[in-house]
């Protein structure tokens with residue numbers, strides 16, 4: 302190991318507290334220092350080239366090393382590095398971007414509130430939907446329904462709306478007036494039901510919760526069209542139509558959290574269009590700038606926006622960096638490139654179908670209970686028994702007492718093979734940059750195959 306790396310790792314260990322990291326494990330293993338990126342690849346400080354099949358954290362949609370994005374930030378920073386949008390001020394990049402977002406977002410969503418992250422977008426959602434109902438004279442409509450195993454960020458409101466029990470356990474969450482319903486996770490929770498029946502049944506948990514808590518108390522329902530951090534959970538085809546039916550029958554707002562699915566991941570600007578749902582609010586972040594600068598926000602439909610605009614008074618909410626000029630300039634360039642290079646068409650008609658064909662073949666591997674994929678989001682389920690979908694832990698192997706799981710083993714072997722996959726429990730997930738080409742997909746698949754073989758061999762040895 303070279304001296305420079307050692308010294309970086311030492312400083313990191315001495316001073317840097319990491320998000321979502323076991324620091325004991327980290328200091329034993331040492332951090333991997335990523336130093337450079339180009340296209341779908343990243344390099345670590347030891348010079349290993351790694352195919353990043355997670356696009357960083359689901360965000361580097363146009364891939365690494367796009368000079369035009371850097372240039373857009375540079376030029377904006379020279380011209381006007383910062384100004385705010387508070388108190389009747391604004392600036393050209395925020396104005397242009399809000400108008401462009403109105404064009405690419407689903408019909409009727411002509412307004413946007415900017416933040417700098419997905420979590421801030423979710424906090425904005427919570428405050429905005431409650432504000433909306435109070436403007437309409439229904440201040441009791443406060444409850445927001447979320448789903449088990451959803452991820453909506455790490456702020457107090459985001460972690461509360463999310464359904465991650467490990468996050469709730471830290472810091473007395475969820476906050477009041479947030480409740481969770483079932484998730485459409487057939488592989489883990491579908492039992493003997495076929496997928497379509499399960500999808501309907503889980504959707505109906507929304508109606509049950511509305512009745513339980515009282516429609517007069519419910520402000521809205523929030524969901525990711527496809528759960529990302531929960532393990533790329535692609536709902537059965539029956540799920541969203543049934544949810545939309547229920548939303549239409551009751552007077553509540555639908556919030557689609559498209560922080561991952563927005564800006565091309567499913568080959569459309571938004572997954573809401575793919576699933577034909579009609580959200581009142583859409584939260585976005587990540588892919589809006591391909592991760593080059595932090596930016597997020599909430600797209601607001603005219604029903605909600607007009608209430609806020611027409612009733613007068615002030616929505617007492619905002620962030621210093623709401624609509625940061627450099628971040629907006631990068632987002633504008635990012636959207637321009639997606640349009641000019643016809644990235645959405647490319648994903649829809651070429652990249653996603655090819656990846657799907659290859660990815661689904663992984664289901665033949667003895668370790669894999671299910672392979673699923675939609676657009677450029679995929680998962681494979683590692684399990685001990687393909688027929689019963691039994692996990693290793695329920696077989697008494699890799700229980701919570703062990704330091705490793707089948708998933709973490711597989712993830713580490715994957716990195717050794719030059720591929721970033723992420724493990725969510727024993728679910729391996731990918732979300733590669735939208736610009737990945739056929740040859741790189743072949744590389745992704747062959748590295749995944751090899752990793753599965755390596756994982757099986759390692760499991761058989763334990």
Ligand SMILES: *Cc1c(COP(=O)(O)O)cnc(C)c1O
Nearest residue numbers: 418419420452453454560561586
């Ligand atoms: C990442 C994510 C968030 C949080 O975004 P941050 O920018 O990390 O705050 C919220 N919702 C979903 C669906 C996400 O994937």
